[in-house]
Amino acid sequence: MWLLIAFIAIPVIEIALFIQVGGFIGLWPTLLIVILTAIAGTYLVRSQGRLALAQLQSSFNDLRDPTEPLVHGAMILFSGALLLTPGFFTDAVGFALLIPAVRQAAFKAIRARVKVQTFGTPGAGRPPQHPERTGGGDVIDGEFIELPDDEAPKSSSGWTKH
Known part of the structure; x- marks a missing residue:
């Protein structure tokens, strides 16, 4: 229902603003x-988008929850679509979404209404199952001999040395 109202109200608001501003x-x-x-919106969206992408990569590298950078990136993408749409109302909303404090407030409002599952990595906070061996532990001794080429078994797989 809200989407239907938005699809009707936003064009009406834009037309009214065009008439008012154009008349003035x-x-x-x-x-x-x-x-x-x-x-200007295209330039700002590109620069803000780069920052959001860097924050997203940083959250992945540090194994932090990527929800907030993803939402910020989505809002920046949405603001770009609004800024490319001709109109004063959509431009105002698009420029507002480029302000980090506005995005942060929108994120908090969205997060309060939506149940977000937390993200984690398997085994986080526990020692690894197969730690690298730095000494000690079970050692298996073995011997090998290198066969001369004429005594080496012949294989047709193409992966063995002939």
């Missing part, structure tokens, strides 16, 4: 503002 400053300045916000 004129057609060409209005169109110039729309084009400039799309260009």
Whole structure:
């Protein structure tokens, strides 16, 4: 139901804003503002997206919960779509989502409403099952001899030395 209301309300809001702003400053300045916000938004989305990707990679490298960087990245992607959509209302929402404090507040609001499963790695906090051997433990002694090429068994697999 909310999606239907949004699909009806947002275009109506945009049309009303275009009429108001266009009537106040004129057609060409209005169109110039729309084009400039799309260009500026593209630049800002790219720079914020790089930062979000770096935070996501850092969370994976440090084995931390990647939920927050993923949500921030999704909000940045959504803001890019809003900024490329012509309109003043969508531009305002898109620029707001590029502000980290706004994204953080939106993330907290979303997290309060959605049950999020925690993420963990198997064996986190426990010693590894097969630690590297640094000495001690069971050692199996063995002997080997290297056969000359004429006494080596012939194999047709292509993986043995002939």
